[in-house]
Amino acid sequence: MFESISKFGVTRRAFDNKICALYTSNPRDFTNDPYKRVDDKAFGGGPGMVMKVEPLELAIKEATSQQKTHGVVAPLRIYLSPQGKVVNQQLVNELALHDGLIFVCGRYEGVDERFIERNIDLELSIGDFVVSGGELPAMLLIDSIMRQLPGVLNDKESAVQDSFMNNLLDYPHYTLPREYNGTNVPDVLLSGNHRQIELWRLQMSLWRTYQRRPDLLQSKNMTKIESGLLKEMIEKHS
Ligand code: 9WO
Numbered sequence: 329m330f331e332s333i334s335k336f337g338v339t340r341r342a343f344d345n346k347i348c349a350l351y352t353s354n355p356r357d358f359t360n361d362p363y364k365r366v367d368d369k370a371f372g373g374g375p376g377m378v379m380k381v382e383p384l385e386l387a388i389k390e391a392t393s394q395q396k397t398h399g400v401v402a403p404l405r406i407y408l409s410p411q412g413k414v415v416n417q418q419l420v421n422e423l424a425l426h427d428g429l430i431f432v433c434g435r436y437e438g439v440d441e442r443f444i445e446r447n448i449d450l451e452l453s454i455g456d457f458v459v460s461g462g463e464l465p466a467m468l469l470i471d472s473i474m475r476q477l478p479g480v481l482n483d484k485e486s487a488v489q490d491s492f493m494n495n496l497l498d499y500p501h502y503t504l505p506r507e508y509n510g511t512n513v514p515d516v517l518l519s520g521n522h523r524q525i526e527l528w529r530l531q532m533s534l535w536r537t538y539q540r541r542p543d544l545l546q547s548k549n550m551t552k553i554e555s556g557l558l559k560e561m562i563e564k565h566s
Pocket residue numbers: 375376408409410433434435436437438439452453454455456457458459460461462465
């Protein structure tokens with residue numbers, strides 16, 4: 329599964345340029361029974377199986393020593409689960425400052441709680457929904473974190489990233505053809521007036537955020553220009 333981020337796109341470029349490295353450890357390689365069991369029935373009964381402590385602990389120990397060989401003394405150990413703190417861009421930016429991260433990806437109904445208590449620094453969720461395992465949430469998080477590492481995005485890509493990261497939703501985008509099925513591209517985008525285009529894009533970001541994610545605006549200190557642009561849109565639509 330993890331090859332999908334090491335073999336394509338921006339993340340592949342980062343790995344190829346050795347900006348960061350990705351290693352995987354499989355708990356099944358650390359089992360000591362003939363059936364290589366990583367899970368067992370839940371005490372107390374109920375549906376689903378629970379991942380055993382020991383294979384996970386041996387796997388995280390191997391991952392920790394792997395990081396030590398690269399000079400990472402104390403990697404931050406993250407467990408992905410619906411019970412974790414929901415991730416946002418600010419937390420992604422903070423995680424990108426760590427020398428090394430270990431992502432523990434559960435399966436089945438979850439992992440033995442004693443493993444989490446003994447080995448996990450941070451339990452994280454990517455949203456209030458359940459998927460089949462922690463791998464896809466981990467890859468999503470790794471992608472978002474890697475985009476914050478110096479040298480991963482080129483100037484154009486990071487400009488887009490920065491504009492989106494000012495706690496506003498993105499503005500609408502258009503490309504050829506100019507006219508499609510009777511619908512046109514907004515005139516301002518064809519004007520060549522870069523200042524007007526910049527203001528229009530900011531106003532669209534503010535208006536979209538106001539309409540779709542007013543919660544984001546709560547935590548944003550708007551400038552006089554931003555407040556004026558939003559006020560103009562609210563009055564226009566009221
Ligand atoms: C499976 C299951 C089966 C029967 C009854 C209850 C059950 N709960 C689960 C379950 O929550 N499985 C999780 C699968 C256990 C931890 C790893 N898995 C997971 C992680 N699903 N969704 C996530 C996840 C991680 C981060 N952000 C959002 C979701």
